Amino acid sequence: MSVPASDPIASAALPAGTAAPRGAGVFRQIARDPMGLLGLTLATLLVVTGLFADWLAPYDPIGIDVRNRFADPSWAHPLGTDNLGRDLLSRVIAGSQIALIVAFCTTFLAMIGGLVLGLIAGYGPRWLDNTLLLLFDSIYSFPYIMLALAVITLFGSSFFIVILVIAVTTLPAYARLVRTSTLGIKNSEFVLAERSLGARAPRILFRHIMPNILGPLLIIVSMDIPVVITVEAGLSFLGLGVPPPAPSWGRILNEGYSFIRQSYWIVIAGGLPLILATLGFTFLGESLRDIFDPKLRKRG
Amino acid sequence: MTVLLDVKDLRVRFRTLGAIRAKLAGVADPFLDAVLDVSFQLRAGTTFGLVGESGSGKSTLGRAILGLTPIESGTIRFDGMAPMGLSGSALSAYRRNAAMMFQDPVASLSPRLTVKALITEPFVIHGLKDRDLDAEARRLLDMVGLPANFAGRYPHQLSGGQARRVGVARALALEPKLIIADEPTAGLDVSVQGEILNLMARLQRELGLTYLIITHNLAVVRHICDEMAIMYMGRFVECGPTAEIFANPGHPYTHGLLAAQPHPDPDRRRQDVELKGEVPSLARRPSGCEFHTRCPRAKERCSTERPEPREIVPGQTLRCHYPLLDPAA
Structure with missing residues (x-):
């Protein structure tokens, strides 16, 4: 956001309720909402775990210990071990890193791509708008699993491919939002005024239109993080995700599913963090949305 | 006096339907002329008033002169050169010399920028890197009678009159010769309208500005315009010295x-010329x-x-x- 919180005149004269809250105020407002607080806690936990995964994991997440296969939870292995004797707690912790990297890289890529394409579609000539819309709709109508299958069959699975496939499939939603907002703003008087001063399209787009649509876009993006985490887990579950032996949660689930008769712990170890991460980011996103855009609030 | 702006046979037309849709609907002429056969001259240092009902093409004419709306036919000469069809550096030079003030004082200011950023925007756009933007902002604010601490404010923190002054400051930033003011008094209290008009008159005297004022406020025209034109359905129906036309x-x-x-005088009977009916569709x-x-x-x-x-x-x-x-x- 472009309004600096340090500006005393600006913050003192803000009429109540018109401007979005900033800085420390946001955290206080999240903390006031119990769901928001829960979401914030879970998300923070996940981020901290992901950031310090290498130090937190008690064992090597891909270290095989065949003598300890299917170990039940114990003090040595709080979540037990899998079919190759790998410590599940370590794998879950390492998996959080993968989930986070995929989620943030993907949403970031999709946001930048959606922003640029949406701005071009909204501000550019009619034919370009129509072409881009056709492109967005084509991607939209394509099931992401099919796209992932096709791309991974062609290029093989890698971290980068997974991120790219998810980013490309989520991009149209952002681009459409940006395009619609741009269409609404591009004929406003201040854009006309900038044009009359001689401002060129890039300046108008990035200095005058973009700051006005970034707010709603960031809210949608923050609410998409859990979706992306589940999509990545889904792809990994199908064997299309991050290539082995990287311990993605989806892969842990998949492996646990094969051995559910021997040890049901594996499925729980892979599923629980996925559920908690999704819930955490969803609650956090909804809480943020309510704070930044009270008009979208559903309950009174 | 030299002619600053010379407009000849200007025509601006808008497409109402796409080519294919017009064919399908059987519309032979899917265009409407917002400005038609408009010719006038604007002498340097004078004020020209453009009057007409809503939809008569006043604003479109103003925008067309600045090249914001494409022209169908006709010529616009500014200071001897023909700006229409210009591109790149020539258009940029034209835009330095002709500025526009838009109708809504607040909505014409980019909402996420501070006043300082707004009024120094022209320097940045035209690549004048040697200017001290802080000093320029202070100079411009002083010129339009706003305190220097307004530099840090945002448009939503300004009143209509203050926003209008910021608009004037931005229009004057590059010391243009011509200012096109679209409804400079719209949406302002009567006392503030007076202040703004006085400010504009003072700046005209000090800087030798030429104004093209678009308005439907006849009192404004009578007070500050040397010449005026009345528009009806995109045409000038009458054009001449303000005093003559009012008389x-x-x-x-x-x-x-x-x-x-x-x-104001209730005893003076109105002359019985009522305009009947509505303006026909363009x-x-x-x-x-x-x-x-x-x-x-x-x-x-x-x-x-x-x-x-x-x-x-x-x-x-x-x-x-x-x-x-x-x-x-």
């Missing part, structure tokens, strides 16, 4: 507009004189033959077959 309106439409003004222009459908003086000839502009009195041109001040009649 002796020649076109029945002008007469009707002036008579519709409220008068998509279906009446034949002959566009005004004949509402004109109290319309005769047979008005519905068939289009009146060409005639200079009835020196300096005062109008389009009417039967003007109110016909020396021949």
Whole structure:
């Protein structure tokens, strides 16, 4: 956001309720909402775990210990071990890193791509708008699993491919939002005024239109993080995700599913963090949305 | 005095339907002319008022002059050069010399920028890197009578009058020769309207500015305009010195507009020229004189033959077959 919180005149004269809250105020407002607080806690936990995964994991997440296969939870292995004797707690912790990297890289890529394409579609000539819309709709109508299958069959699975496939499939939603907002703003008087001063399209787009649509876009993006985490887990579950032996949660689930008769712990170890991460980011996103855009609030 | 702006036979048309859709709907002419056959000259250092009802094409004309709306035909000469069709550096130079103030004082300011960023934007756009932006911001704020601490404010923290002053400051940043002001007094309290008009008059004296003022406020025109034109359905129906037109309106439409003004003296009876009916649609222009459908003086000839502009009195041109001040009649 472009309004600096340090500006005393600006913050003192803000009429109540018109401007979005900033800085420390946001955290206080999240903390006031119990769901928001829960979401914030879970998300923070996940981020901290992901950031310090290498130090937190008690064992090597891909270290095989065949003598300890299917170990039940114990003090040595709080979540037990899998079919190759790998410590599940370590794998879950390492998996959080993968989930986070995929989620943030993907949403970031999709946001930048959606922003640029949406701005071009909204501000550019009619034919370009129509072409881009056709492109967005084509991607939209394509099931992401099919796209992932096709791309991974062609290029093989890698971290980068997974991120790219998810980013490309989520991009149209952002681009459409940006395009619609741009269409609404591009004929406003201040854009006309900038044009009359001689401002060129890039300046108008990035200095005058973009700051006005970034707010709603960031809210949608923050609410998409859990979706992306589940999509990545889904792809990994199908064997299309991050290539082995990287311990993605989806892969842990998949492996646990094969051995559910021997040890049901594996499925729980892979599923629980996925559920908690999704819930955490969803609650956090909804809480943020309510704070930044009270008009979208559903309950009174 | 030198002519700063010379507009000839200007025409601006808008497409109402796409080519394919018009074919399908059987519309032969999917265009409407927002500005039609407009010619006038604006002398340096003077103020020209453009008057007309909503939708008469005043704002479109102003935007077309600045190249914000594409022109169908006609020429615009500014300071000797023809800006239409210009690109790159020539257009950039033109935009430095001709600035526009838009109708809504607050909405014409980019909402996420501070006042300082807004009024120094022209320097950045035109690549004047050697300027000290802080000093320029202070100079401009001082020029329009705002305290220097307004530099850190955002548009939503300004009142209409303050926002208008910021608009004036931004328009003046690059010391242009011509300022096109679209409804400079719209949405302002009467006292603030006066302040803004006085400010504009003072700046005109100090900087030798030329104004083109677009308004439907006849009082504003009477006070500050040297010359004026009345627009009806995209055409100039009458054009000439303000004092002459107010004293002796020649076109029945002008007469009707002036008579519709409220008068402070209740004893003075209104002259009985009421304009009847509505402005016809631009998509279906009446034949002959566009005004004949509402004109109290319309005769047979008005519905068939289009009146060409005639200079009835020196300096005062109008389009009417039967003007109110016909020396021949």
